Amino acid sequence: MSQNDIKFAYWVPNVSGGLVVSKIEQRTHWDIDYNRKLAQIAENAGFEYALSQIRFTAGYGAEYQHESVAISHALLASTDKLRVIAAILPGPWHPAVLAKQISTISHLTNGRIAVNIVSGWFRGEFTAIGEQWLEHDERYRRSEEFIDVLRGIWTQDDFTYKGDFYRFHNYSLKPKPLQTPEIFQGGSSRAARDMASRASDWYFTNGNTVEGIKAQVDDIRAKAAANNHQVKVGVNAFIIARDTEEEAKAVLAEIIAKADFDAVNAFGHEVKQAGAASPEGDGNWAKSTFEDLVQYNDGFKTNLIGTPQQIAERIVALKDVGVDLILSGFLHFQEEVAYFGEKVLPLVRELEAQRAAAKAAA
Numbered sequence: 001m002s003q004n005d006i007k008f009a010y011w012v013p014n015v016s017g018g019l020v021v022s023k024i025e026q027r028t029h030w031d032i033d034y035n036r037k038l039a040q041i042a043e044n045a046g047f048e049y050a051l052s053q054i055r056f057t058a059g060y061g062a063e064y065q066h067e068s069v070a071i072s073h074a075l076l077a078s079t080d081k082l083r084v085i086a087a088i089l090p091g092p093w094h095p096a097v098l099a100k101q102i103s104t105i106s107h108l109t110n111g112r113i114a115v116n117i118v119s120g121w122f123r124g125e126f127t128a129i130g131e132q133w134l135e136h137d138e139r140y141r142r143s144e145e146f147i148d149v150l151r152g153i154w155t156q157d158d159f160t161y162k163g164d165f166y167r168f169h170n171y172s173l174k175p176k177p178l179q180t181p182e183i184f185q186g187g188s189s190r191a192a193r194d195m196a197s198r199a200s201d202w203y204f205t206n207g208n209t210v211e212g213i214k215a216q217v218d219d220i221r222a223k224a225a226a227n228n229h230q231v232k233v234g235v236n237a238f239i240i241a242r243d244t245e246e247e248a249k250a251v252l253a254e255i256i257a258k259a260d261f262d263a264v265n266a267f268g269h270e271v272k273q274a275g276a277a278s279p280e281g282d283g284n285w286a287k288s289t290f291e292d293l294v295q296y297n298d299g300f301k302t303n304l305i306g307t308p309q310q311i312a313e314r315i316v317a318l319k320d321v322g323v324d325l326i327l328s329g330f331l332h333f334q335e336e337v338a339y340f341g342e343k344v345l346p347l348v349r350e351l352e353a354q355r356a357a358a359k360a361a362a
C-alpha cells in the first residue's frame with residue numbers, strides 16, 4: 001500500500017441491532033467474540049482502522065452497548081496491525097481521564113489507539129445520565145477545547161490551560177503516549193467543519209453524494225489552509241457488494257421494505273432536532289429522508305451498492321474529490337468484510353495504480 005492509497009475503516013458493531021434500523025436478517029453481533037473475530041478478518045482483508053461507537057443509552061433500538069474505550073482495547077489486544085478509534089463524548093469524559101487511559105492503551109498496543117471526539121446529538125441520553133445538555137454550537141466549543149487540551153497533555157510537560165470548560169495547571173502526563181494518537185471528529189454542521197479546519201486530524205462525515213462530499217471537502221480544506229492546519233476526510237458508506245448489481249439493489253430494497261418504522265421515525269425526530277439546532281440548520285441529518293435514516297449515518301447516500309467493479313470506481317471517484325478514508329458498514333459484517341477484501345479492495349488498488357501511472361506519464 002502506498003502513502004496515497006485511500007484507507008478503509010469499518011464500524012465496530014459494539015451496539016446491538018446492526019448498522020441498519022431494519023428487521024431484515026443481519027448476521028452480526030455486538031458481543032466480544034464476534035467483534036474479536038471480525039477485527040482479525042478486517043485486518044487480514046486490508047482494513048487499516050476500526051471505529052467504535054459510544055452510546056450511554058439507546059436512541060433507535062440499539063438496546064445494548066459496550067463501552068468504546070474498553071472494547072477498543074480488547075480489539076487491539078486481539079490484532080497486530082489494526083488501528084482502533086475509540087469514540088468519546090466530552091461531558092461524560094474529562095480530558096485528563098481520557099488522556100491517561102489512552103496513553104496507557106498506547107503503551108499496551110504499540111501506539112495503535114486513536115480517538116473520535118463526538119459532540120452528541122441525543123438530548124435524552126444526556127438527561128438520562130444527568131449530564132448538562134449544551135446548545136449545538138456550545139457543544140462544539142467544548143469539543144474543540146477538549147481536543148486542544150488532549151493534544152496539549154499528550155505533547156507538553158507543565159501543561160497549563162485556561163478555557164471556558166477546562167483548566168489545567170502545570171500538568172505533566174507520565175508516561176506520554178508512544179506516539180500522539182490521531183484525533184478524529186464526527187459531525188458536518190458549520191460548527192463541526194470549523195472545528196475540523198482548526199483542531200482535528202480527521203473529519204468524519206455522514207454518507208453523501210460525490211458532489212455533497214466535494215462541497216464539504218473544498219470548504220474545510222480552504223478554511224484549514226487559511227489556518228495553516230491539515231485535516232483528512234473520512235466518509236461513511238453502507239456497502240452492499242454483490243456479484244451482480246441486481247442482487248445488491250435487491251438487498252437495499254429489502255432493508256428499506258423491512259425498516260423498523262417506529263424506531264426510524266423516533267431516531268429521525270431526535271436527529272432532525274439536533275441538526276436543525278445548529279444556527280445554519282445544516283447539521284448531519286438536516287436533509288435526510290426516511291430511507292436515508294434507515295442507515296443511521298446516511299450510509300446509502302454514498303451509493304457503494306453494486307458490483308465490486310462499480311463500487312471500486314465510485315470509491316476512486318470519492319478519492320478524486322479529496323476523500324482519504326471510507327468508513328464502512330455492512331449487513332453481515334464478517335462475511336462481507338472478507339468479501340470486500342477479496343473482491344473490491346484489489347480493484348480499488350488497481351484503479352489507483354492506473355491513475356498514478358497515467359499521472360506520471362503526463
Ligand SMILES: Cc1cc2nc3c(=O)[nH]c(=O)nc-3n(C[C@H](O)[C@H](O)[C@H](O)COP(=O)(O)O)c2cc1C
Nearest residue numbers: 053054087118119120186187188189204205283284
Ligand atoms: C462517522 C461518525 C461517527 C459518529 N459516532 C458517534 C458516536 O459513536 N456516538 C455519538 O453520540 N455520536 C456520534 N456521531 C455524531 C456526531 O458526533 C455529531 O453529534 C453528529 O454528527 C451531529 O453533528 P452536526 O449536527 O453538528 O453535523 C458520529 C458522527 C459521525 C459522522
